[in-house]
Amino acid sequence: MREFTMQKFTTTVSALGLLLLLGACGGSDDPAPVSAAEADATEAAEPAAAATPRYDDGTVRFDRMPGELGYWANPSQHSLIEKGVTVQMDDKGMLANIDDASKVAPFMDWSLALYRYRQANGLKDDPVNVCISPAGPRHLQDPMGFRILQDRNLDRVYVLFGGGNRNWRHINMDGRAAPNLDEVQSTFFGYSNGSWDGDTLVVESSGFNDRFWFSNGGLPHTPALKLTERFTRQDHDTLVYSVTIDDPRTYTRPWVAEWTLDWVPGDIDESFCEKGRPLAAPVQQPAASVQ
Amino acid sequence: MHLFKPLVLALVALLPLAASAQEGYPLDGTWRGEWGQAGAEQTLAVVVMEWDGTTINGRINPGRNTINFTSASLNPGDWTLHIEAQTREGEPIVIDAVLEDIGSYHRTLTGTWTSGGVENQLVLTRE
Numbered sequence: 233m234r235e236f237t238m239q240k241f242t243t244t245v246s247a248l249g250l251l252l253l254l255g256a257c258g259g260s261d262d263p264a265p266v267s268a269a270e271a272d273a274t275e276a277a278e279p280a281a282a283a284t285p286r287y288d289d290g291t292v293r294f295d296r297m298p299g300e301l302g303y304w305a306n307p308s309q310h311s312l313i314e315k316g317v318t319v320q321m322d323d324k325g326m327l328a329n330i331d332d333a334s335k336v337a338p339f340m341d342w343s344l345a346l347y348r349y350r351q352a353n354g355l356k357d358d359p360v361n362v363c364i365s366p367a368g369p370r371h372l373q374d375p376m377g378f379r380i381l382q383d384r385n386l387d388r389v390y391v392l393f394g395g396g397n398r399n400w401r402h403i404n405m406d407g408r409a410a411p412n413l414d415e416v417q418s419t420f421f422g423y424s425n426g427s428w429d430g431d432t433l434v435v436e437s438s439g440f441n442d443r444f445w446f447s448n449g450g451l452p453h454t455p456a457l458k459l460t461e462r463f464t465r466q467d468h469d470t471l472v473y474s475v476t477i478d479d480p481r482t483y484t485r486p487w488v489a490e491w492t493l494d495w496v497p498g499d500i501d502e503s504f505c506e507k508g509r510p511l512a513a514p515v516q517q518p519a520a521s522v523q
Numbered sequence: 524m525h526l527f528k529p530l531v532l533a534l535v536a537l538l539p540l541a542a543s544a545q546e547g548y549p550l551d552g553t554w555r556g557e558w559g560q561a562g563a564e565q566t567l568a569v570v571v572m573e574w575d576g577t578t579i580n581g582r583i584n585p586g587r588n589t590i591n592f593t594s595a596s597l598n599p600g601d602w603t604l605h606i607e608a609q610t611r612e613g614e615p616i617v618i619d620a621v622l623e624d625i626g627s628y629h630r631t632l633t634g635t636w637t638s639g640g641v642e643n644q645l646v647l648t649r650e
Binding site: 341342344345346349350353356357359364442443444445452453454455456480481482 | 625
């Protein structure tokens with residue numbers, strides 16, 4: 233891809249810093265300059281985040297600027313939870329209080345019972361334990377992080393993630409129609425078509441199989457699942473992700489979950505998943521290495 | 524009836540090809556097992572179920588002599604399943620079973636198969 237080729241030209245830390253600076257200042261769609269008084273007031277409150285990186289045509293850039301290293305990680309939530317609901321859970325989606333289970337999503341009776349069953353069993357049956365992909369929105373809450381690569385030549389977006397079985401998905405950006413689900417094989421990542429709503433990347437997906445858990449914590453789904461995802465790079469360091477879950481065989485109504493992710497300088501650590509064994513310890517990459 | 528057993532055996536032989544993990548509605552999929560009196564010869568059975576969001580649709584021994592469910596319900600409180608069906612000859616079949624080992628790919632249904640006024644034991648395993 234073009235981005236990879238360009239990154240080969242940048243091999244020093246100083247060049248990286250320069251390009252980061254250019255990324256913060258450049259771009260045809262940068263917001264209008266603020267007055268000195270406004271700027272002073274903002275700086276007094278908190279350091280201003282760098283502006284959202286963009287391509288020359290103004291399109292939001294979700295991945296690295298040339299020469300930059302970084303990826304998305306540190307999700308503000310670790311499981312799908314209906315927007316506006318607050319429950320305590322750990323980074324694997326285990327509830328601190330199982331009586332909070334019914335608050336997490338608008339479950340049907342059977343799906344609530346199955347969710348509680350999985351929680352009560354300490355998530356021991358989680359398919360990721362045997363290297364089944366953390367598909368659906370789950371790969372966007374993986375602690376190992378992910379990247380969003382925009383291939384503008386082929387009108388596709390790729391999401392590469394470092395956790396689980398270190399898999400990837402692709403999103404078609406060429407305006408094609410959603411597939412007839414009676415005519416396609418259901419898959420772990422379904423069939424995703426993307427479009428732009430202003431600066432927000434909107435992705436609609438369907439055609440999922442039910443051979444995986446689509447969230448940490450064991451929330452169920454069926455092949456009737458449809459997702460509408462909204463990716464918004466709010467500024468250089470912040471990605472806002474929102475997903476509408478529509479699975480009329482599992483939930484009583486469509487519902488929304490939302491979380492933010494941080495831009496983390498560096499590269500995704502290397503890890504491997506092997507059936508029956510815990511994940512290998514991540515291999516740290518040298519901070520200044522460039523792909 | 525001479526063709527029935529070979530047909531069921533052929534279906535059973537093909538089932539592993541379609542076997543896969545399934546993490547959604549816990550009854551969805553193909554189940555196979557046996558029913559009969561304890562200690563006596565058992566009868567093979569294949570049961571296919573699919574949840575559409577409101578109804579558990581299903582059939583017993585799919586093929587030329589398919590027996591469709593007339594009703595089915597799952598109580599998630601204790602994972603008990605009740606199925607009613609009727610053969611082409613009008614003979615009612617009632618299945619009452621408990622879903623066990625729900626987290627396993629090869630979870631089981633254990634209970635009774637009542638037909639001809641006789642209650643039999645039943646064990647089905649999800650493929």
